[in-house]
Amino acid sequence: MRGNKAKGPVLIELDEAAAEGPDRAPPVPEPAAAPEGRAMRAVIAQGARGGRSWLGRLFWSLALGLMGAAVSVAAWDFAARMIARVPVLGYGVAAMGLGLLVVAAMIALREVAGFARLGRLDALRRAAGEALMQGNLEAARGVVTRLRALYAVRPEAAWGLERLAEREAEQFDAEALLGLAEVEVLAPLDALAVREVEAAARQVAMVTALVPLALADVVGALVANLRMIRAVAEIYGGRAGALGSWRLARAVMAHLLATGAVAVGDDLISSVAGGGVLSKVSRRFGEGVVNGALTARVGVAAIEVCRPLPFQRGRRPSVTGLVRRALTGLFGQG
Numbered sequence: 001m002r003g004n005k006a007k008g009p010v011l012i013e014l015d016e017a018a019a020e021g022p023d024r025a026p027p028v029p030e031p032a033a034a035p036e037g038r039a040m041r042a043v044i045a046q047g048a049r050g051g052r053s054w055l056g057r058l059f060w061s062l063a064l065g066l067m068g069a070a071v072s073v074a075a076w077d078f079a080a081r082m083i084a085r086v087p088v089l090g091y092g093v094a095a096m097g098l099g100l101l102v103v104a105a106m107i108a109l110r111e112v113a114g115f116a117r118l119g120r121l122d123a124l125r126r127a128a129g130e131a132l133m134q135g136n137l138e139a140a141r142g143v144v145t146r147l148r149a150l151y152a153v154r155p156e157a158a159w160g161l162e163r164l165a166e167r168e169a170e171q172f173d174a175e176a177l178l179g180l181a182e183v184e185v186l187a188p189l190d191a192l193a194v195r196e197v198e199a200a201a202r203q204v205a206m207v208t209a210l211v212p213l214a215l216a217d218v219v220g221a222l223v224a225n226l227r228m229i230r231a232v233a234e235i236y237g238g239r240a241g242a243l244g245s246w247r248l249a250r251a252v253m254a255h256l257l258a259t260g261a262v263a264v265g266d267d268l269i270s271s272v273a274g275g276g277v278l279s280k281v282s283r284r285f286g287e288g289v290v291n292g293a294l295t296a297r298v299g300v301a302a303i304e305v306c307r308p309l310p311f312q313r314g315r316r317p318s319v320t321g322l323v324r325r326a327l328t329g330l331f332g333q334g
Contacts, residue, residue: 107241114240118248121238124150124308131174132312140174144181147308150237151185156192160184179313186309193232193306194317197299198326200228205292205327209285221291225249225298232302252302289327296322 075097083090124146131139144164151157163184171177207220229252230245240248296319303317304310 111241111243114238114244115247118233118238118240118244120150121233121236121306121308125310128178128309132178132310135174137172137174137177140177143309144168144177147181147185150308154189154237156188157185160186160188175312178309182309182312182314186307186314189235190303190307190314190317192235193299193303194322196228196231196235197296197303197317197322200224200299201292201295201323201326204295205288207288208291209288217287217291221295225295228295228299229302232299233306236306236308238306248302248305252298252305255301255305289323292327293319293323296326 079090079094079097081090082093124143127139127146128143130136131143148161148164151161161184164181167180167184168177171180203224204221207224208217211217211220226245226249229249230240233240233245233248238248299322300317300319
């Protein structure tokens with residue numbers, strides 16, 4: 001007969017760590033905040049900031065005018081005294097001052113010419129929009145004539161202008177004529193503008209990811225975006241000086257905010273760098289992706305602002321496609 005085993009409760013000894021209850025368990029770490037493109041948001045907000053009030057503009061105009069008058073009188077007195085004391089040296093100083101005035105006048109003329117070129121693009125785009133809205137064939141032909149004059153000396157548009165001249169007589173409505181001009185003349189320029197946008201997006205992403213210095217990403221993004229906007233304007237025939245470039249940048253940022261294209265969602269980031277990118281790369285790399293995506297959106301807005309014809313038959317650049325081509329492989333794939 002088998003021996004009877006002792007019956008009763010079975011006690012299992014637990015070590016101290018296992019005996020701790022849920023109330024003593026360590027807290028679950030909070031996930032890191034998703035990158036939000038702080039640098040590019042600061043650039044967009046600064047660029048789209050409205051101008052000063054008329055009182056502020058009047059104040060700065062008077063202050064700069066008074067300062068310029070004081071400097072001019074002081075320079076004149078200095079040159080006159082030098083001529084009286086040492087004629088040779090005085091005349092040299094006077095010649096330097098005259099040269100400075102000539103250079104300042106040349107810079108001012110360049111700025112005026114830059115504003116005129118940008119105004120010509122704006123006027124051409126408005127005329128094209130009105131011709132399309134009204135279906136006015138004669139107005140569309142006038143737009144095409146101005147477009148031909150604008151790009152007559154551009155080698156990139158030479159073949160397209162020839163094609164446009166051959167097929168222009170076959171178009172019998174405004175939409176078809178402007179669509180033909182868009183496809184034949186602006187297509188190579190669109191390709192050049194897209195490459196500039198991709199290069200800027202790649203540069204901003206790399207600076208954000210690889211330069212950990214405070215405000216370095218903001219400065220890098222600002223410089224890259226200003227250079228990109230100026231390059232896009234020059235491609236479409238709107239080369240501008242320093243003041244014109246800054247005004248154009250403000251117009252682009254305002255257009256970007258007006259169209260609501262500032263936010264970058266996780267779907268865009270995932271499509272660019274692979275699924276779950278924010279959990280697989282560092283926060284700096286995530287910020288780089290977001291800043292690059294926002295730069296691409298600024299570039300698309302710059303194309304829309306600087307392009308002399310609205311997008312009709314031509315394909316509007318896709319932000320997702322731009323960012324994918326610019327950043328794929330830059331941070332690795334998930």
